Amino acid sequence: MSSPYFDPDFDNHLERINGPTCRVCIDNESMEDCTVVKVDSVNKQGLLLEVVQVLTDLNLTISKSYISSDAGWFMDVFHVKDEHGNKLTDQKLINYIQQGIGTTREIPSSAKANTYANKVFRPEHYGYTTIEMSGIDRPGLFSEISAALAYLQCNIVEAHAWSHNDRLACVAYISDQSTDTPIDDPGRLADIEEHLTMVLRATTAPSTSGNQANQQEVKTAGFLQGSEDQGTMTNVERRLHQLMLSVRDFDGPSGPPRLAAVTPTGSEESDEEGRRTVVMIESCDEKGYSIVSIDCKDRARLMFDTVCTLTDMQYVIFHASISSGGGYAFQEYFIRHLDGRALSTESEKERVIKCLEAAIERRVCEGVRVELCADNRVGLLSDITRVLRENGLTVVRADVATQGEKAVNALYVKDISGKEVDMEFVESMKREMGPIVLQVRNETNGQTLPQRSSGFSLGDMFKSQIDRFSHTFVTIK
DSSP: OOOOOOOTTHHHHHHHHHSOSEEEEEESSSOSSSEEEEEEEEOOTTHHHHHHHHHHHTTOEEEEEEEEOGGGEEEEEEEEEOTTSOOOOOHHHHHHHHHHHHTTTSOOGGGGGSTTHHHHTOGGGTTSEEEEEEEEOOTTHHHHHHHHHHHTTEEEEEEEEEEETTEEEEEEEEEETTTOSOOOOHHHHHHHHHHHHHHHHTTOOTTSOHHHHHHHHHSSOEEEEOOGGGOSOOOHHHHHHHHHHHTTGGGOOSSSOOOOEEETTEEEEEOTTSOEEEEEEEEETTTTEEEEEEEEEOOTTHHHHHHHHHHHTTEEEEEEEEEEETTEEEEEEEEEETTSOOOOSHHHHHHHHHHHHHHHHTTOOOSEEEEEEEEOOTTHHHHHHHHHHHTTEEEEEEEEEEETTEEEEEEEEEETTSOOOOTTHHHHHHHHHOSOOOOOBBTTTOOBOOOOOSSOOHHHHHHHHHTTSSSOEEEEO
16 A cells, blocks of 8 residues: 655645635725725634734724635634724725735845834844743832843833733843843853742742742843844734633632632623623534634723733634623634544633633723833833832833834833722922823723822822923823
8 A cells, every 4th residue: 555645846836726715805885884804815723812812903993704614714804993993095005004914924125114014023032032931920020021131231222011910020121231232141141030930939938839939030131133034023912812721820829719600511701891701612513613602892902912812722723703892892712623633621611711811811901001102221111110119019011112212112011919009199290290181090990989088199109200201291091
């Protein structure tokens, strides 16, 4: 008996017969209120995530989607709107979507000069040292990390941090303070890693369980050197999801268990407004699929978060249906494990449910969003977060970036004691800093908060630091 012959040029023959292996069609005629993006392509594992990532990184809202990827062919339909809720009319944006989806595995040379390139391929990160940290969270930990990097003479070019269920994940891009170049000396890298490891492990008290201590030891700091020869870097938000998954934030906080009704085949949770987040898993024995259904409050990047989680857990999405309306979203995925089997055990189903719940919850921040723009300098982030910590506030999420000579910090803060942040600082900041536009917004319920009397002033709190900056503005939402 002989093995069947497989032509090594089969993919090339397929492209000659059927044309390009990926077709992207942007349709502005079929629907009145949205743009339809159609993708036909030879299928590969992770392709759906790559397509969703391109759309999400351009701040597009996906209101509906239909996915089918059986028989080795990938056919997707997305109903999208721009960040203002309108159809896509910018031809440069449309061209970039077509180019970005068709070249998700590599950075096209033309993309570097494209207006939208940085939003997807992030070429500005090349040439900086990347640090990844994850472990058990505690109040003020992000501030301590910022202070440690400043002490080690590292300039933070960009940083992103998430906290959820007493876990922290952080990705930071740094350079040498004096030369603004990558840090590539092995001895210095080892010193930075050792120092950050000590900061992270300070959370592990003698009474801490062995499992938590191991989490601190396994995930400390990792260093990656960016280079244009390496192709695209892993999406930062995807990496944060992976880091959170690695420290098992889906297991819940270390305190009392959540009062949630969780069964082996589904879960149901309610927020303060009575909204229920429902994740269910059923079996489709006829086709050999496991059907994952999610019913929850709609928000930006929801589809990216769920698709990212299923993909990184080594599940293949064969079919999917996504819809949203009235502030809620319903998602249904037909999946199998990478080895072709459906979810067979109740423990596996329960783990998938918990991981999807965690992915949905990670972006929902309680507290106040503080935006600050100032002339960039080494130690700026350390100073800001230290003042917050000294006044009883802790950072629960951070997005820090450098734009030219300016540093733009978006920090989500809450009171360490669990109380609401006093909002009296609005008028005081107006008096201290002149004619600026300020808005106070509670990120938990999306409502503008009433001003409150007494308590400390966040404006007074920042005054001593902001007096050191020139051309500074603060926006609070």
